Amino acid sequence: MKIKQLRLENVGPFSSLAVELDAAVTVLIGNNGAGKTTILKSLATSLSWFVARFRSEKGSGSAIDEEQILNGANAASVAMAVVDGGEPYEWTLSKTRIGRKNGHPSQLNNATRLADVYRTSLSSNEQANVPLIAFYPVERVVLDIPLKIREKHTFQQLDGYDNSLSQGVDFRRFFEWFREREDSENESSIPEETLKAIESTLDADTWNTLVKGGLISPRDRQLTAVRAAIAHFMPGFSNLRVRRKPRLYMSIDKGAETLNVSQLSQGEKSLMALVGDIARRLAMMNPGLANPLEGEGIVLIDEVDMHLHPKWARSIVQRLTNTFPNCQFVLTTHSPLVISDSKDILVYALENGELVKVPPLYGQDVNTVLLEAMDTHVRNALVAQRLNDLLDAIHDRKLDDARRMARDLEAELPAQHVELAKARLLLRKEELRLAKN
Numbered sequence: 001m002k003i004k005q006l007r008l009e010n011v012g013p014f015s016s017l018a019v020e021l022d023a024a025v026t027v028l029i030g031n032n033g034a035g036k037t038t039i040l041k042s043l044a045t046s047l048s049w050f051v052a053r054f055r056s057e058k059g060s061g062s063a064i065d066e067e068q069i070l071n072g073a074n075a076a077s078v079a080m081a082v083v084d085g086g087e088p089y090e091w092t093l094s095k096t097r098i099g100r101k102n103g104h105p106s107q108l109n110n111a112t113r114l115a116d117v118y119r120t121s122l123s124s125n126e127q128a129n130v131p132l133i134a135f136y137p138v139e140r141v142v143l144d145i146p147l148k149i150r151e152k153h154t155f156q157q158l159d160g161y162d163n164s165l166s167q168g169v170d171f172r173r174f175f176e177w178f179r180e181r182e183d184s185e186n187e188s189s190i191p192e193e194t195l196k197a198i199e200s201t202l203d204a205d206t207w208n209t210l211v212k213g214g215l216i217s218p219r220d221r222q223l224t225a226v227r228a229a230i231a232h233f234m235p236g237f238s239n240l241r242v243r244r245k246p247r248l249y250m251s252i253d254k255g256a257e258t259l260n261v262s263q264l265s266q267g268e269k270s271l272m273a274l275v276g277d278i279a280r281r282l283a284m285m286n287p288g289l290a291n292p293l294e295g296e297g298i299v300l301i302d303e304v305d306m307h308l309h310p311k312w313a314r315s316i317v318q319r320l321t322n323t324f325p326n327c328q329f330v331l332t333t334h335s336p337l338v339i340s341d342s343k344d345i346l347v348y349a350l351e352n353g354e355l356v357k358v359p360p361l362y363g364q365d366v367n368t369v370l371l372e373a374m375d376t377h378v379r380n381a382l383v384a385q386r387l388n389d390l391l392d393a394i395h396d397r398k399l400d401d402a403r404r405m406a407r408d409l410e411a412e413l414p415a416q417h418v419e420l421a422k423a424r425l426l427l428r429k430e431e432l433r434l435a436k437n
């Protein structure tokens, strides 16, 4: 399942916006208040209808908040186009202000139709895989690491959708789930000696096929997936596990040291929680895959660089795509490092309610990215506008105005500014022509 396009009408700061999302990774950049979060939230709201109707036939997803309707407009709508199994599906969610009229009701038949495809497939095959859909808002930061786990849960496949669009990282659930899997891992895994004995009688290929097919499981496949994901993201960290004494807590090895996860830095915690949450959900949702991290899904992460050391920010996109190769990511960031170090990503800059596709910046140094994509966009637009006004004034023979505008621009722009030099020449030409007449 992949999102192809999102269209917003009168949502947040946007009166009308279409976002093509035809890439494995889309990154949105823009100043504060540009509308990045609005786009992610709209995607989450729209996707919630698929999730709700997957869980039950008449389920309801989230509504567009009344507050989100563009000030002055009567109604807002969010339309989404997705492709699944080569088939297109498109649905529209609308919201009308209380006491107002709107000619366009929601059209959610296709969300129902798509959900039906998955329900049919699960009904005929318990091992069928289902797509992960998750939104990690900025508020995911808070990592409430529980000291005590009160209850034991059993986790079902579709519990992979629990709070996945509303709450972001749920570390308590992660902890509970981890403990449950560990218990069953300890109970059910074949004793080490037995495994060794089996392995010694088989050639490597057969052994690997059996392990991949899940017929021999030295360790719990879901836990293995989560451990592997964390190892990919956090080199030097290993052996995440639940400790039962003196009380229940989760520990991880950092180099030679064993730490309680609550002792990790904020950056380490939030990365571990994010990656752990994605991996856990994929593991739950893809019982049919030898490597559940290869499951499909859509993952939305707001301010993906939040709390990250520059070294980690630099590699985050690459690690996401390497670790979760079949997930589609829509990310926002304020960090030039996130976009300068990633190949094959689609980058959009948001500005004044519009979207501009940013040319590839892979391999550029940070200053260039800052200058070209993140900072001067706005200034360029302003300068461009003023240069245009200058040319208009020359064209309209308002030479006093033109001279004043040129002087003002000269005071601000570098001496060798080409466009300004050209305008200066044109102005001179007009002055000479006027003098002749």
Ligand SMILES: Nc1ncnc2c1ncn2[C@@H]1O[C@H](COP(=O)(O)OP(=O)(O)O)[C@@H](O)[C@H]1O
Pocket: 011, 012, 013, 014, 030, 031, 032, 033, 034, 035, 036, 037, 038, 039, 067, 068, 069, 070, 071
């Ligand atoms: N109902 C609305 N009508 C008009 N503008 C809105 C409305 N709701 C939010 N906004 C504008 O949208 C901005 C919020 O956008 P947001 O998506 O949070 O930006 P970003 O995540 O890029 O910082 C606010 O700064 C506000 O100006």
Ligand SMILES: [Mg+2]
Pocket: 036, 037, 038, 302
């Ligand atoms: Mg935001």
